[in-house]
Amino acid sequence: MCRRDNINKLLELLEKTGLNSIIILSPENIEYFLGIETIADAWLMLHVNRETGLELYVPLLDYYRYRDQLEGKDIEVYGVSKKLEAGDARIVRKEWSEILKNIIGRWGKIGVDSSHASPASIILKNIPREKIVDVSKHIDGYRMVKEDWEIDSIVNAIEITGRGIYKVIESLTHNITELELAGIFEYSVRKEGVREYAFSPLILFKPGNSYPHNLPSTTQLSDSDLVLVDVGVKYGGRCSDITRMAIWGSISEEEKRVIEVVEEALGEAIDTIQPGVKASDVDRAARKVIESRFRREVHSRLRPRPRSCSTRSTRY
Numbered sequence: 001m002c003r004r005d006n007i008n009k010l011l012e013l014l015e016k017t018g019l020n021s022i023i024i025l026s027p028e029n030i031e032y033f034l035g036i037e038t039i040a041d042a043w044l045m046l047h048v049n050r051e052t053g054l055e056l057y058v059p060l061l062d063y064y065r066y067r068d069q070l071e072g073k074d075i076e077v078y079g080v081s082k083k084l085e086a087g088d089a090r091i092v093r094k095e096w097s098e099i100l101k102n103i104i105g106r107w108g109k110i111g112v113d114s115s116h117a118s119p120a121s122i123i124l125k126n127i128p129r130e131k132i133v134d135v136s137k138h139i140d141g142y143r144m145v146k147e148d149w150e151i152d153s154i155v156n157a158i159e160i161t162g163r164g165i166y167k168v169i170e171s172l173t174h175n176i177t178e179l180e181l182a183g184i185f186e187y188s189v190r191k192e193g194v195r196e197y198a199f200s201p202l203i204l205f206k207p208g209n210s211y212p213h214n215l216p217s218t219t220q221l222s223d224s225d226l227v228l229v230d231v232g233v234k235y236g237g238r239c240s241d242i243t244r245m246a247i248w249g250s251i252s253e254e255e256k257r258v259i260e261v262v263e264e265a266l267g268e269a270i271d272t273i274q275p276g277v278k279a280s281d282v283d284r285a286a287r288k289v290i291e292s293r294f295r296r297e298v299h300s301r302l303r304p305r306p307r308s309c310s311t312r313s314t315r316y
Contacts, residue, residue: 003237004149005035005073009142010048013111017135021107022048023100025124026116029139030056031237036069037195043080043096043120047103057099063089097123104131111135153236157198161233161240164188168203168229169246178203178216181227189233198232198239224249257297265289 010033013022024030024046027038034056038044045057054075058066063079063086070077079089080096092099100123104110108131114124115136124132146154167188168181181203189197205221208214209228221227225248232241245259269286 003035003037003153004147006033006142007054007073009033010054013135013138013142014048014050016138017111017133019109019111019133019135020050021103022111022135023103024048024113024139025118025120026113027118029113029116029143032143034070034073034075035237036066037237041119044118045096045099045120045123049107057092057096060084060086060089060091063091096120097126100124100127109133113139149236150238153238154240157233157235157238157240158242160189160192160194160235161231161242163192164231164233165229165242165244169227172221172227172246172248174223175220177218177220178205178208179218181229182216185229185231194233194235196234198234198241202228202230204228204230221248224251226251226255261290261293264293 010022010024014020024033025044027040027042027044030036030044030046031038033046039062042062043059047055047057049055056066056070056075056077057080058077060079060081061084063077067077067089077090078092079086080092080094080099082093082095085091094102104127110131111133112124113136114121114132114134116139164185168185171181171184182201185201185203186197200215202214203216204214205219205225205227208217208219209226227246227248228243229246230243232239245262247259265286268289269282272282272285
């Protein structure tokens, strides 16, 4: 599993923005720049400065985990805690907001990835807006262009996910539950080294699969069913997201027509993809197919039927 750091891009970002300091709060962005494994809902703060270099602030309970991951790199790791002790840990006995205010007090205006989700974003609440520069667009610019190792990780994530989906399909049997199939997928990908999912596996039968988002339950597979498999994994720091629909037994003509429309829209979207094409253009191509088929369907249902003629005479 390949995961590389992008510390040089952080230093380049300082030059691009002309700032002395940048604060990264998003765990995903910290993972991207430092080449480490983070936890999605973790409180983390990475301070990048022209003079002091890189400093990573973490909850004290996670200090050793991050320190060990960054061993050999020129990054100072600090555990944040006002009460706990921890051997040889480098502890900062301040609130998170205090640490940020001290950085701003020393270095003035700072760059922040404020448009990216983070539990720690709350510490920006009471910081004057004029002290913050949102550098999220610059970070997005870096992250949109995938390096070879990232592409390899994405390919691996997709292939592992695909094999997990086949395991689910092979395991379909009368009365098996959604939860059992979700467990089969999880077991399959865990065996291939997956430590984290892109999102919770969704294996759903009728009628629960009609909702845009749902969770697997103890619902059992019926004699005539549609099996929605919507799954993804995180591998080498990169994610997959694949959705498939499997037919079990016989389904209605209406369900067949809907599946055909989706398949046609998918094909049109794939044919639209070319270098330089916007994602919104690909989305629009798929929507046009669905909207066109939907309008034809509605029109055919609303078309007035010819009246039958009667030969009987009517007396008034």
